[in-house]
Amino acid sequence: MADNNQGCKITLYWLEQSRSHRILWLLEELQLKYELKTFKRRADKLAPPELKQVHPLGKSPVIEIEAPGSSKPLVLAESGAIVEYLCDHFGKVKPSLVPERYVAGREGQVGGEREEFMRYRYFMHYVEGSLMPFLVMTLVNDTLRKSPPFFVRPITGIVASQVEAQFLTRNVEGNLAFLEDQLKTAPEGGPFICGKELTAADILLSFPVIAASGRVLQDKKQQEKYPSLFAYAKRLEREDGYQKAVKKIEEIEGTFSASM
Numbered sequence: 001m002a003d004n005n006q007g008c009k010i011t012l013y014w015l016e017q018s019r020s021h022r023i024l025w026l027l028e029e030l031q032l033k034y035e036l037k038t039f040k041r042r043a044d045k046l047a048p049p050e051l052k053q054v055h056p057l058g059k060s061p062v063i064e065i066e067a068p069g070s071s072k073p074l075v076l077a078e079s080g081a082i083v084e085y086l087c088d089h090f091g092k093v094k095p096s097l098v099p100e101r102y103v104a105g106r107e108g109q110v111g112g113e114r115e116e117f118m119r120y121r122y123f124m125h126y127v128e129g130s131l132m133p134f135l136v137m138t139l140v141n142d143t144l145r146k147s148p149p150f151f152v153r154p155i156t157g158i159v160a161s162q163v164e165a166q167f168l169t170r171n172v173e174g175n176l177a178f179l180e181d182q183l184k185t186a187p188e189g190g191p192f193i194c195g196k197e198l199t200a201a202d203i204l205l206s207f208p209v210i211a212a213s214g215r216v217l218q219d220k221k222q223q224e225k226y227p228s229l230f231a232y233a234k235r236l237e238r239e240d241g242y243q244k245a246v247k248k249i250e251e252i253e254g255t256f257s258a259s260m
Contacts, residue, residue, distance in 0.1 A: 013061065013064070015038075021249075191235060
């Protein structure tokens with residue numbers, strides 16, 4: 001791997017079945033050297049308390065960057081913020097991860113942005129702001145349905161079913177339909193969300209989309225309903241950087257799961 005670190009030591013704090021795998025993929029895509037510290041979830045599926053020693057919220061992903069001349073490490077949390085920072089400072093090795101912003105001759109003008117860039121900017125916020133909350137709520141709702149003692153499950157099952165029927169299903173389906181349409185109308189025919197090139201927005205989308213492909217899109221009828229989205233998930237899994245990230249985890253942990 002080329003030395004693109006600019007003298008920085010980068011550490012990724014990676015948690016199983018979490019958003020952190022996207023950052024591992026990005027580090028591979030940017031050909032950066034890094035130290036990887038892995039953590040397992042507790043029995044209650046929460047992150048271990050050790051992560052609070054890295055960041056007060058005790059969540060993952062978190063990266064730590066020790067830069068030359070700095071008195072203390074830079075600690076970054078939140079996937080979108082991490083992705084933008086890494087692309088800002090180390091993106092020269094693969095500039096296509098952030099689409100060119102302006103149409104030639106319209107630099108700096110309102111409305112002069114290229115469609116690829118506007119999609120990129122939107123999806124960098126959409127993933128965590130619109131899509132992930134409904135998927136997380138679906139996971140919590142499933143836990144509510146299955147985890148209580150057997151004599152309570154009929155009650156929690158009714159509650160979970162009502163939440164699913166009245167709120168979750170239509171919102172999840174609405175987002176899947178939206179993504180299906182966005183992929184079908186991507187610039188230059190795609191095959192990625194912003195056009196013909198893989199971008200950091202695709203990397204951010206990878207976790208919920210791949211997790212959904214192994215959950216919501218397992219059903220053949222759902223695959224037929226969202227063929228572009230299903231194919232997109234499989235395409236992301238085949239990307240070289242993604243495969244390298246998976247292999248890295250398998251070497252350390254023995255196995256890797258893309259599920260939530």
